Amino acid sequence: MPKEFSRSQRMGEQIRRELAELVRDELRDPRLTWVSFTGIKLSRDLGYATVYFSVLNQEEHKQAAELLNQAAGFLRHHLAVRIRARTTPELKFIYDDSLERGASMDALIAKARASDADGNDE
Numbered sequence: 001m002p003k004e005f006s007r008s009q010r011m012g013e014q015i016r017r018e019l020a021e022l023v024r025d026e027l028r029d030p031r032l033t034w035v036s037f038t039g040i041k042l043s044r045d046l047g048y049a050t051v052y053f054s055v056l057n058q059e060e061h062k063q064a065a066e067l068l069n070q071a072a073g074f075l076r077h078h079l080a081v082r083i084r085a086r087t088t089p090e091l092k093f094i095y096d097d098s099l100e101r102g103a104s105m106d107a108l109i110a111k112a113r114a115s116d117a118d119g120n121d122e
Helices: 007-027 058-070 072-083 098-121
Strands: 035-042 048-055 090-095
Touching (some): 007 035, 007 048, 007 072, 048 058, 058 090, 072 090
Parallel strands (some): 048 090
Antiparallel strands (some): 035 048
């Protein structure tokens, strides 16, 4: 019987949970208070992890990415202690703009519906 989730998916989810706790408990940087991790993409050999994140205030995403990438070594070290895997992936943090793109698509759909409704009223 095949496994429902691959090893990389299970490990990615564990890394996501642990990173959220590490940023909250170990970094204690007020500029990272509203960071949430939206996904992890692991390489096939589990040596590299691209960590996608979002922030509440989109204007601060560049600063948050810079801070997280500067702390990547620190986070990787503490992650190694917590997950107890043979190797701990090298971390790279990238801002996830899918929420913004989704909001702009919603706005476009609402605008199209409004203009369609205005056209039907005539």
